[in-house]
Amino acid sequence: MFSQSLKPPVIETPVIETPVIETPVIETEYDDLMHHTINALHFARHGQTIEGEAPMSGFSRLLDGLPKDQGGSVIWRLQGRRDALGRLFLDVQADGTIVLECQRCLQALIWPLSVRNELRMLASRSEVEAMDAREAQGEADDEEYILASASLDAIDVVEDELILALPYVPRHEVCPDQVEPEPGTESRGPSPFAALGRFKKN
Numbered sequence: 001m002f003s004q005s006l007k008p009p010v011i012e013t014p015v016i017e018t019p020v021i022e023t024p025v026i027e028t029e030y031d032d033l034m035h036h037t038i039n040a041l042h043f044a045r046h047g048q049t050i051e052g053e054a055p056m057s058g059f060s061r062l063l064d065g066l067p068k069d070q071g072g073s074v075i076w077r078l079q080g081r082r083d084a085l086g087r088l089f090l091d092v093q094a095d096g097t098i099v100l101e102c103q104r105c106l107q108a109l110i111w112p113l114s115v116r117n118e119l120r121m122l123a124s125r126s127e128v129e130a131m132d133a134r135e136a137q138g139e140a141d142d143e144e145y146i147l148a149s150a151s152l153d154a155i156d157v158v159e160d161e162l163i164l165a166l167p168y169v170p171r172h173e174v175c176p177d178q179v180e181p182e183p184g185t186e187s188r189g190p191s192p193f194a195a196l197g198r199f200k201k202n
C-alpha cells in the first residue's frame with residue numbers, strides 16, 4: 001500500500017555513477033614553460049621555429065651555486081635550418097637578466113645574458129664521435145655540434161647556451177658601496193681583461 005508520510009519517500013535511486021572526470025594531467029604553467037620537446041632533425045630539415053618565455057628561476061642547472069632569488073625571465077627562440085651543403089643547424093637565441101653575486105662586494109649584481117649561437121645537428125652518435133676525433137686532432141672547424149635527438153628538450157639547449165654565456169668573474173663596474181674613483185685616480189686592480197690581453201700577446 002502506498003501511504004503518504006512526512007518521511008521523504010525512499011527512492012531507490014539507481015546507482016548513478018558519478019561521472020569520473022578524467023582529470024588530465026595538468027602540468028602546471030611552470031612545467032609548460034619549461035618543457036618543449038622537438039624532433040631535432042625534423043625540426044631542422046623543415047626550418048621550424050619554436051620560441052617562448054621561461055622564468056629564470058626554472059633553470060636549475062644554470063642557477064647552481066648562484067642566488068636562487070631570480071625574478072627575471074628568459075625569452076628564447078630556436079630556429080631550424082639546413083644550409084646549402086645539406087647540413088642541419090639549430091640557431092639558438094636567448095635573452096634574459098640573471099642575478100649574480102658580485103665577486104668583489106658579494107652583493108647582487110644584475111647581469112644581462114644574451115646568446116646567439118648556431119649548433120650543428122649530427123644525426124648519429126658515430127657522427128658525433130667522428131667530429132670529436134677531428135676536434136681532438138685540431139682538424140675541426142670551430143663549430144659547435146650536438147646529437148640531434150628525436151626528443152630534444154629545447155629548454156635544455158637554451159640552458160646549455162646560457163651556462164656558457166655566464167661571466168667567469170662577475171663584478172659591478174662600480175660596487176654600490178664603493179665611491180666612484182675620481183678620474184685619473186683609478187684605484188682598482190688590473191682588470192681581468194688586461195690580464196687576458198697579456199696572454200694574447202705571448
Ligand SMILES: [Zn+2]
Nearest residue numbers: 102105172175
Ligand atoms: Zn660589487
